Amino acid sequence: ENPSARLSFSCFFCPRNGPVYVKNPHLDLMDEDILYHLDLGTKTHNLPAMFGDIKFVCVGGSPNRMKAFAQFMHKELGLEGDGKDIKDICAGTDRYSMYKVGPVLSISHGMGVPSISIMLHELIKLLHHAKCCDVTIIRIGTSGGLGIEPGSVVITDIAVDSFFKPQFEQVILDNVVVRSTELDRDLAEELLEYSRECKDFPTLLGHTMCTYDFYEGQGRLDGALCSFSHEKKLEYLKRAYNAGVRNIEMESTVFAAMCRLCGLKAAVVCVTLLNRLEGDQIRAPHEVLVEYQQRPQKLISVFIKKRLGLWNAQKLIDNVVV
Structure with missing residues (x-):
């Protein structure tokens, strides 16, 4: 038991x-x-x-x-x-x-x-x-990586928009309201520290870029519409990388903004399914993608058990020789 x-x-x-x-x-x-x-x-x-x-x-x-x-x-x-x-x-x-x-x-x-x-x-x-x-709230998800190995887990230090700015623009009535996307730095550092317990995959801190679209909005060449060249795409993604962006997804800015306004400690932890500097389509086999998606879950499990004081108790149980 x-x-x-x-x-x-x-x-x-x-x-x-x-x-x-x-x-x-x-x-x-x-x-x-x-x-x-x-x-x-x-x-x-x-x-x-x-x-x-x-x-x-x-x-x-x-x-x-x-x-x-x-x-x-x-x-x-x-x-x-x-x-x-x-x-x-x-x-x-x-x-x-x-x-x-x-x-x-x-x-x-x-x-x-x-x-x-x-x-x-x-x-x-x-x-x-x-x-x-x-209450601590954490988004766990998938993303496209920038210049990092597929399967890497990115803990977001700053959520940025498509202009690499740490802000979320919300249209309210006929006004554009700009809100900060600052996340809890101490929580991100705590998660990074606990990632040392997950030795079978790389974990890093980095900026996460949030877009409103999966295809053109993320510089993909494989959508139903595309109005830019391969060279323009790479130039944009390299500028994002140089600005500190390590992954791209579609939810982090509004998540950070709303949680911050309501006083919730929040973090974003996403695994990368590919390196966008090398391609647009996700080609990894299904079983590989399933394992990738479990990586943020494993890290958050360590975090929750440590917060609840269960981690050391479980390690003692695991080390008992029957």
């Missing part, structure tokens, strides 16, 4: 940072808040009872990947059962999938800024209504 299965997760934490807060005075005037895309609500569900013990939120694009991560964490935390019948809390909607394992919430966000933005609005309100305290 795994002794960690008997531990109470709540005992490891105190509300150092207070509850998750929202920056919307209109919410106080509402009799009920319906989290439509999550199939949850303040009157239909007891959100503090369901989610009040959440300390870690992990988000990623694919519903299947986030279910697999939840099942992985179920095993890593030594919880009862095999985790195969884990319940999708958002089963009443086809937009997102959400799974809870102990103090960990695993939720999909789809692809691109608009999709993750909708999910984050409702997720942050959910954490607020549930009176969650001291």
